[in-house]
Amino acid sequence: MSENGTFPRMTGTEFTPEWFENVSVNRSAAERRAASLPGRRTVKKDHQAAWLARAITCIDLTTLAGDDTAGRVQRLCAKARQPLRPDLLAALGLEMLTVGAVCVYPTMVPHAVKALDGSGIPVASVATGFPAGLTPLPLRLAEIRYAVDQGAAEIDIVITREQALTGNWAALYDEIRQMREACGDAHMKAILATGDLKTLTNVYKASMVAMQAGADFIKTSTGKEEVNATLPVSLTMVRALRDFGDRTGQRVGFKPAGGLKTAKDAMNWLILMKEEMGSRWCMPDLFRIGASSMLGDIERQLEHHVTGRYSAANRHALA
Numbered sequence: 001m002s003e004n005g006t007f008p009r010m011t012g013t014e015f016t017p018e019w020f021e022n023v024s025v026n027r028s029a030a031e032r033r034a035a036s037l038p039g040r041r042t043v044k045k046d047h048q049a050a051w052l053a054r055a056i057t058c059i060d061l062t063t064l065a066g067d068d069t070a071g072r073v074q075r076l077c078a079k080a081r082q083p084l085r086p087d088l089l090a091a092l093g094l095e096m097l098t099v100g101a102v103c104v105y106p107t108m109v110p111h112a113v114k115a116l117d118g119s120g121i122p123v124a125s126v127a128t129g130f131p132a133g134l135t136p137l138p139l140r141l142a143e144i145r146y147a148v149d150q151g152a153a154e155i156d157i158v159i160t161r162e163q164a165l166t167g168n169w170a171a172l173y174d175e176i177r178q179m180r181e182a183c184g185d186a187h188m189k190a191i192l193a194t195g196d197l198k199t200l201t202n203v204y205k206a207s208m209v210a211m212q213a214g215a216d217f218i219k220t221s222t223g224k225e226e227v228n229a230t231l232p233v234s235l236t237m238v239r240a241l242r243d244f245g246d247r248t249g250q251r252v253g254f255k256p257a258g259g260l261k262t263a264k265d266a267m268n269w270l271i272l273m274k275e276e277m278g279s280r281w282c283m284p285d286l287f288r289i290g291a292s293s294m295l296g297d298i299e300r301q302l303e304h305h306v307t308g309r310y311s312a313a314n315r316h317a318l319a
Ligand SMILES: O=C[C@H](O)COP(=O)(O)O
Pocket: 062, 064, 103, 221, 222, 223, 224, 257, 258, 259, 260, 290, 291, 292, 293
C-alpha cells in the first residue's frame, strides 16, 4: 500500500514510441550486472529473517494447473491467511503475516474470494487466454470482465507475443489499453512472457508499451514458457520502469514469476529491487513474486533461523 493507505491505479500515457524506439539493451552488460547482484551485501545477513518475512508479504501465492479444484484453492487460501506456523511467527516477533495475493484461473476466483473473505488478501486472476493469449480479443476482454465480476481485484493479462516479435508496438499498446479498460477498478499486471521475446531490447520496449498503456505492474512470465523469470530480464524490466517513472512520476510495480522456488530466489530479487529502485519497491504494492512453490522453502529457512534446525521438506509441502 502507498503512504496514504490506498493502492493508486496507474493511468499510463499516450502511445509514445520516442521513449523506446531507439533503445538497445546490451545483453552482456545486463548479464554482468545481474550476476553481481546475488553477492551484494545490500541486504545484510543478520536481517535475512526479516527480509524473508517481507518476501512472504510480496508473494502472489499461485495455483495455475489444469487439475485445480475448489478444494486445492481453499487449502491454498488457508495457507495465504497463515503462511507461517504461529510458533515461528511469534519467535520472529510478528503478530500477523499474510501473502500479497492468491492467484488463480478465472473459474477458481469465486472459491478464492469465499475462502479469503474478511482477510484483506486480494484475489488475482490470470485472464486473456492465459498462457498463450491467442484467443480472439473480444473473448479475452470478456474473460477479464468475468474475472472482475467474480471478485478478482487484480488481473494478470498476457500480451500477444507476435506484436512484440514483429515490432507492432502501436497494436500492442491498443490491445493493452482495451484490457486496461476492461479491468475497471481492478489492478492490471501485464505479463510479457519474456522467454518468448528473443531479445532484451524487445523486453525493454514491451515493458515501456505496457506501462504507457496503463499497466499497474509489469510481470515477467506465465510460468509456462521454456525460460521464465531470470535476473537479466528482470533488470531490464526494472530499468524500464525506472525510466518510465522518471518521465511520468508514475510508480509501476514489478512481478517476477515462473520457476522461482527458493528463499535464495526471493533474496536475489529483493536485492535487485533494493539496489535498483530502493526500499520503497520492496513492498507488496510495488513488488510481487509470482510463485506456486516458494513458500515452503522460505518457511524452512525461517524455521532454521528460529530453531537452528531444518525439518523435513514435506512438513512445509504446501506451496
Ligand atoms: O504467475 C505465477 C506463475 O505462474 C507461477 O509459476 P511457478 O508455478 O513456476 O511458480
